[in-house]
Amino acid sequence: MNTEQEAELARRVEVHAALADPTRLRVVDLLGAGDAASSELSARLGTPSNLLAHHLKILEAAGVIRRRRSEGDGRRSYWRLVPDVAAAGAEPGIVAVPHLRTPARLVFVCTANTARSHLAAALWRQASRVPADSAGTHPAERIDRRAVAAARRHHLDLPDVRPQRVEDLAPALTEDDLVVTVCDRAHEELGDAAQLHWSVPDPVAAGGAAAFDRAHDEIAGRVRVLAGGLQ
Structure with missing residues (x-):
């Protein structure tokens, strides 16, 4: 050896x-x-x-x-x-992927609802038939143009809609929804209202196409795991 x-x-x-x-x-x-x-x-x-x-x-x-x-x-x-x-180093199958109850809807939340939450919802729509929405705790005026460009590079359908507050979701949040925070600040604001958290670095703060591509790739991997874990 x-x-x-x-x-x-x-x-x-x-x-x-x-x-x-x-x-x-x-x-x-x-x-x-x-x-x-x-x-x-x-x-x-x-x-x-x-x-x-x-x-x-x-x-x-x-x-x-x-x-x-x-x-x-x-x-x-x-x-x-x-x-x-x-x-x-672990053999496949040692780590169990959690099996979650299939929700009526997934809601991806970040602070401004300008990048990560929209990318997550778009990626989810590609991976699952379960509906997805996105929102922010403090939404900005519009989606970041760099997020839209990243979606185009990765062939994602990302609708150019106005960012919205979690409280303004229609229909409103219910216990049948699964809330996934993709932003540390949003997670810390929502607390127990967010059932899952993905600590994804903010591409807006980092700037540049590479930061948005990294955010896309990380979220895409997490979406695949979660979609596979839904019952």
């Missing part, structure tokens, strides 16, 4: 060891469809924060999860599953 093969074997052992604990495996399963802060994971698992921190440290060291500082509350970080855990 050469040095490269030995390193890969050691990598696989590390990942499997990290997953060989019920709490850590539950953390990974919870992060299968969306991101979460440590406090949110602690509440969902009923695990004390100090014990959870220990488990998160092991998963992070093994490359199974990673964290990203919130663009809203800078004191908070969001944990996410590495996009392909199997590539990190």
Whole structure:
């Protein structure tokens, strides 16, 4: 066995060891469809924060999860599953994709409703027959032109509509809707009203076509996972 093969074997052992604990495996399963802060994971698992921190440290060291500082509350970080855990050394099927009840509608929410939420809704319409809408907590006057250009590059049907407030959705939000925040600030404003969170960096703040393409690609991957997990 050469040095490269030995390193890969050691990598696989590390990942499997990290997953060989019920709490850590539950953390990974919870992060299968969306991101979460440590406090949110602690509440969902009923695990004390100090014990959870220990488990998160092991998963992070093994490359199974990673964290990203919130663009809203800078004191908070969001944990996410590495996009392909199997590539990190785990065998396919070890991580369970959560199965969610099929909602009447998906509502993607960001702050201004100018880019990420519209891209997410457009991508969802390509992937599923479940209706999708988008809204903002503080909508701007119009969709960002760079988001429209990104949609064209990726052959997405993105209607040029006026951004709208979550409260102004028609029909109004009900318990049959699944709210997915694609913006840290929106997630922190909506709290428990958002069932899933995707911590996607703001392409408007970054600027440039590359930032919008990265946002598209990240959202597209998350849409595929969520569409596959709906019952």
